[in-house]
Amino acid sequence: MFEDKERQEIESVGKYPLIQKLSEKLEFTHAETLCGIGEDAAVVKVTEGVGTHVSRLFLEYVHFDLTYFPLRHLGYKCAAVAMSGLVAMNVIPSHLRLNIAVSNRFSVEAMEELMTGVRMCCRRYGVDIVGLDIGSSLTGMAISTDAFGFAQESDIVMRKGAGEKELICVSGDLGAAYAGLLILEREKQVFEANSQMQPDLEGFDYLLERQLKPEPRVDIIKLLKSKAIQPTAMTNVDEGLAGALSNICRASDKGCVIYEEKLPIDILAFNTLKELKIVATTVALSGGEDYELLFTIKQDDFDKINTMENISVIGYIQEPSAGENLITNDEKVVELKTMGGKQ
Amino acid sequence: MFEDKERQEIESVGKYPLIQKLSEKLEFTHAETLCGIGEDAAVVKVTEGVGTHVSRLFLEYVHFDLTYFPLRHLGYKCAAVAMSGLVAMNVIPSHLRLNIAVSNRFSVEAMEELMTGVRMCCRRYGVDIVGLDIGSSLTGMAISTDAFGFAQESDIVMRKGAGEKELICVSGDLGAAYAGLLILEREKQVFEANSQMQPDLEGFDYLLERQLKPEPRVDIIKLLKSKAIQPTAMTNVDEGLAGALSNICRASDKGCVIYEEKLPIDILAFNTLKELKIVATTVALSGGEDYELLFTIKQDDFDKINTMENISVIGYIQEPSAGENLITNDEKVVELKTMGGKQ
Numbered sequence: 001m002f003e004d005k006e007r008q009e010i011e012s013v014g015k016y017p018l019i020q021k022l023s024e025k026l027e028f029t030h031a032e033t034l035c036g037i038g039e040d041a042a043v044v045k046v047t048e049g050v051g052t053h054v055s056r057l058f059l060e061y062v063h064f065d066l067t068y069f070p071l072r073h074l075g076y077k078c079a080a081v082a083m084s085g086l087v088a089m090n091v092i093p094s095h096l097r098l099n100i101a102v103s104n105r106f107s108v109e110a111m112e113e114l115m116t117g118v119r120m121c122c123r124r125y126g127v128d129i130v131g132l133d134i135g136s137s138l139t140g141m142a143i144s145t146d147a148f149g150f151a152q153e154s155d156i157v158m159r160k161g162a163g164e165k166e167l168i169c170v171s172g173d174l175g176a177a178y179a180g181l182l183i184l185e186r187e188k189q190v191f192e193a194n195s196q197m198q199p200d201l202e203g204f205d206y207l208l209e210r211q212l213k214p215e216p217r218v219d220i221i222k223l224l225k226s227k228a229i230q231p232t233a234m235t236n237v238d239e240g241l242a243g244a245l246s247n248i249c250r251a252s253d254k255g256c257v258i259y260e261e262k263l264p265i266d267i268l269a270f271n272t273l274k275e276l277k278i279v280a281t282t283v284a285l286s287g288g289e290d291y292e293l294l295f296t297i298k299q300d301d302f303d304k305i306n307t308m309e310n311i312s313v314i315g316y317i318q319e320p321s322a323g324e325n326l327i328t329n330d331e332k333v334v335e336l337k338t339m340g341g342k343q
Numbered sequence: 344m345f346e347d348k349e350r351q352e353i354e355s356v357g358k359y360p361l362i363q364k365l366s367e368k369l370e371f372t373h374a375e376t377l378c379g380i381g382e383d384a385a386v387v388k389v390t391e392g393v394g395t396h397v398s399r400l401f402l403e404y405v406h407f408d409l410t411y412f413p414l415r416h417l418g419y420k421c422a423a424v425a426m427s428g429l430v431a432m433n434v435i436p437s438h439l440r441l442n443i444a445v446s447n448r449f450s451v452e453a454m455e456e457l458m459t460g461v462r463m464c465c466r467r468y469g470v471d472i473v474g475l476d477i478g479s480s481l482t483g484m485a486i487s488t489d490a491f492g493f494a495q496e497s498d499i500v501m502r503k504g505a506g507e508k509e510l511i512c513v514s515g516d517l518g519a520a521y522a523g524l525l526i527l528e529r530e531k532q533v534f535e536a537n538s539q540m541q542p543d544l545e546g547f548d549y550l551l552e553r554q555l556k557p558e559p560r561v562d563i564i565k566l567l568k569s570k571a572i573q574p575t576a577m578t579n580v581d582e583g584l585a586g587a588l589s590n591i592c593r594a595s596d597k598g599c600v601i602y603e604e605k606l607p608i609d610i611l612a613f614n615t616l617k618e619l620k621i622v623a624t625t626v627a628l629s630g631g632e633d634y635e636l637l638f639t640i641k642q643d644d645f646d647k648i649n650t651m652e653n654i655s656v657i658g659y660i661q662e663p664s665a666g667e668n669l670i671t672n673d674e675k676v677v678e679l680k681t682m683g684g685k686q
Contacts, residue, residue, distance in 0.1 A: 034393065038594065039501055040431035040579050041397040046389045046493070050377065054384040055398065055474065055489050057442040061481045088383035099400040099487065131398065138404045139482035144442065146398050146489055150389070158382055236383050251381065 008108040010134075018108060019132055022115045028128045030094055032150075036130030044095055044130065049152045054085030060140030068184045068199075071110055073212040074143075075117025081238075082147035083125060083216035084291040088236035090157040090221050091149040096122055097131030101142040125218055155230075159251035162233035162296040168258060168315040169231075169305060171220045171293040174241055175280055176269040178287030180204065180211030182276055206268050214291045220310065221293070227304050231295035240286040242336045244294045246324060252296075255322030258315030258336075260329045285326070285336070351451040353477075361451060362475055365458045371471045373437055375493075379473025387438055387473065392495045397428030403483030411527045411542075414453055416555040417486075418460025424581075425490035426468060426559035427634040431579035433500040433564050434492040439465055440474030444485040461488075468561055498573075502594035505576035505639040511601060511658045512574075512648060514563045514636040517584055518623055519612040521630030523547065523554030525619055549611050557634045563653065564636070570647050574638035583629040585679045587637045589667060595639075598665030601658030601679075603672050628669070628679070 023037045032045040083093040187199035237244045270280045324336040366380045375388040426436040530542035580587045613623045667679040
């Protein structure tokens with residue numbers, strides 16, 4: 001947790017010197033980046049192709065709770081989540097902009113922590129930070145992040161495009177970020193009831209990391225490209241698998257079936273959820289914040305994909321009239337919309 | 344003011360159907376726009392040149408007060424303000440994304456009003472809406488808007504680039520938006536003291552319009568282009584003239600002098616501010632939300648610019664050691680940083 005050892009007030013520094021201070025350590029890694037912070041807009045050289053963009057808005061009390069969310073992790077996550085939207089279109093992010101609104105609860109040091117996280121994420125993924133604005137908030141912190149990337153039109157994978165009998169794949173595992181959130185919320189309640197109690201987070205590292213420090217799956221789209229697999233449709237699993245699958249099915253005008261036994265659920269997440277008396281499948285379907293990729297591929301690519309780590313084939317696409325279904329471990333057919341699908 | 348005659352709750356509709364409903368009337372006017380709402384990211388075809396981007400974050404209670412800010416105007420303003428950032432780089436905006444966070448205070452009809460305003464602004468300026476996300480807020484409405492545009496690198500005008508002896512110009516007039524805000528705040532207080540009193544806004548139309556419905560000065564950059572005038576430096580007057588001028592001087596490493604008598608102040612704004620016992624010059628220098636363009640041009644362009652309506656020459660650029668100065672109407676030299684300059 002972040003501690004205010006030395007506290008410098010934001011108003012004692014002023015908005016523009018603070019922006020300057022926070023952007024001192026930034027360097028552009030892309031030769032295409034012409035300007036960013038300190039101008040009215042970001043300017044990036046482009047060549048023939050497509051520009052892609054995604055933006056995300058994060059509000060304190062809704063999207064994050066600073067009683068247990070370290071600011072450095074928050075910065076990392078806000079950057080990563082915006083990037084993950086581009087990755088879901090098969091685009092490698094290259095640029096990021098950031099707007100932050102804060103009240104006088106926050107110090108200069110706190111802003112530096114937040115920016116350190118943003119910078120770490122951007123450095124890891126080779127993303128240039130080309131915008132930073134800081135404004136006032138009366139009610140809590142608000143952060144908006146924008147990620148951009150440039151690609152060839154033929155690289156773009158949309159939600160539409162899934163064909164019948166194609167295979168449904170998902171990267172990584174599902175439900176662990178939500179399990180991490182439940183653990184953090186539990187320990188917060190314990191702490192609030194008795195502030196002498198120290199939070200017991202030991203052994204939950206993987207779940208906490210999934211909640212506090214998600215990664216955009218740039219590795220997955222690079223891996224697929226290296227094996228010459230172009231998904232036919234793709235989206236981000238940000239609000240549970242059922243919703244993501246429904247987005248692909250609706251955009252592609254198709255139905256689908258997936259198998260409960262094929263769902264990739266981490267063993268620690270499974271056991272933790274069980275202890276909390278929650279069915280892991282439900283969390284995988286309708287939890288959130290996994291930021292994994294859900295995509296469809298042609299059957300011909302099965303042999304290639306089947307040998308890849310971190311990718312699971314979980315079902316296949318059907319004709320639209322089939323609806324969206326889950327085959328449970330005891331071989332029942334359940335409509336996905338009753339399990340958290342977006343309707 | 345917007346009245347909830349028939350009220351449909353957002354939660355009774357659901358997030359995705361609401362986004363669909365709000366985006367029904369949208370049409371793309373640019374052949375380059377490949378996808379937007381309903382995908383993970385916006386995708387726009389680009390050719391050799393530069394992509395430019397600006398984002399703005401608006402928070403209720405900080406940036407707008409819904410007791411007197413009609414939602415339709417708010418939508419218009421949030422779009423216009425983002426666009427004005429691009430215009431300040433001499434770029435015509437072409438695309439817009441929008442994130443809105445609302446609590447259950449707001450109805451579906453309220454969201455439709457807001458979107459109507461966004462749509463009106465975008466239609467007026469030929470801008471495609473390529474993103475709309477709706478999330479929850481516990482504390483008030485939050486809106487982020489992102490504007491994009493594409494241009495040739497040689498078209499871009501930055502804050503840096505102003506040369507000694509060049510002329511300082513500003514579009515439109517200054518201080519009226521702030522005067523409008525003061526009138527709205529005054530009538531709000533009257534109403535709060537006695538709810539039987541109806542707000543007396545008659546005769547203040549121009550000031551209210553400047554506050555509630557600002558315009559990105561696309562007309563000015565088109566006009567300059569048509570006369571083959573390329574500014575050497577440019578920025579947005581969004582937080583008062585002194586701050587904007589300071590941004591140009593710092594980025595260009597120059598000083599400047601401007602003349603109080605040359606400042607373009609609307610007569611209604613002047614008289615209203617006088618009645619409120621506020622010096623109009625102070626408001627022009629350090630008020631806000633004018634969204635006019637401040638730019639520098641070569642002396643050779645003086646004859647051309649001098650005949651243009653809506654553009655005032657207010658001073659000239661000096662060597663850096665001269666500082667940033669205002670010559671007052673009684674011929675005193677005042678340092679601008681004491682008058683609201685950003686430090």
